[in-house]
Structures are given as structure tokens and as C-alpha cells.
Amino acid sequence: MDRISPERRSLNMRAIRGKDTTPELRVRKCAFAMGYRFRIHVQQLPGRPDLVFPSRRKVVFVNGCYWHGHGCARSFRSKTNVAFWSAKIARNGERDAAAISRLRVGGWSVLTIWECETTQIDMMEARLRAFLGDAGERAT
């Protein structure tokens, strides 16, 4: 018989589906492999940036193309109730922009990496290097 509660099962499913495949994890792996060290999901900063490089005063957001309204091919999924979702996505975009401007006012530099960009490792590396500069704190 089935001894796993539906709630537990959906948690498990989510954990399995998300493992090592999310755009954010791709970026974290890439930055770590390049020798950068960072904190993740810093609550105290506007927008709760995905990667934070405190000594460089730089943050990276990894945005899902659909939810953050990238405008690329990946951001147009067919959905029912289009008006509702597009209003929600527009609000997300406004919130992103507000967080970025608050960060900039606080002296932080901000880079946004889109989901569709995380499948091209070379490009992602180049963008991270251009934004962050030399790793400098590379482990031996």
C-alpha cells in the first residue's frame, strides 16, 4: 500500500525534478567551478538575490524566462487565462526592476542571467567573468 502522504510525495517529486537541473543550480555550479565563492539567497538584500559576492559588492539574479517575462521564445508558453498570468508576470517584472534599483542605490552591481542563457556554459562563463573580474580567491 501507499504509505507516503500526497504532501510528502509532491515534496519528493519537486526535489527530484529540481535536482541539478534548475537554471540557478547551473549558474551556481559554473561560478563555483570558476573559483568564485558566494552566498546564496541573501534575505537582507532587496529581491533576495540568488548569488551574492559580498567582497565584490556584486549580485546575480537567475530569472526564469516565463515568470520574469524575458520575451525570448521560452517565455511564451501557452496558458489558459492569459490576462491573469500576464498581469502576474508584469508585476514580477516591476518587482525585479525595483529590487535592482534599490541594490544599485546601495552600491551593488547587478547581473541578470536568464534561464535560456544557462544552457550555454561558454557564454555563461564569459558573462560571469566579465561581470565579476578574476576569481582571485581560487582554491588550490
Ligand SMILES: [Zn+2]
Ligand atoms: Zn529567455
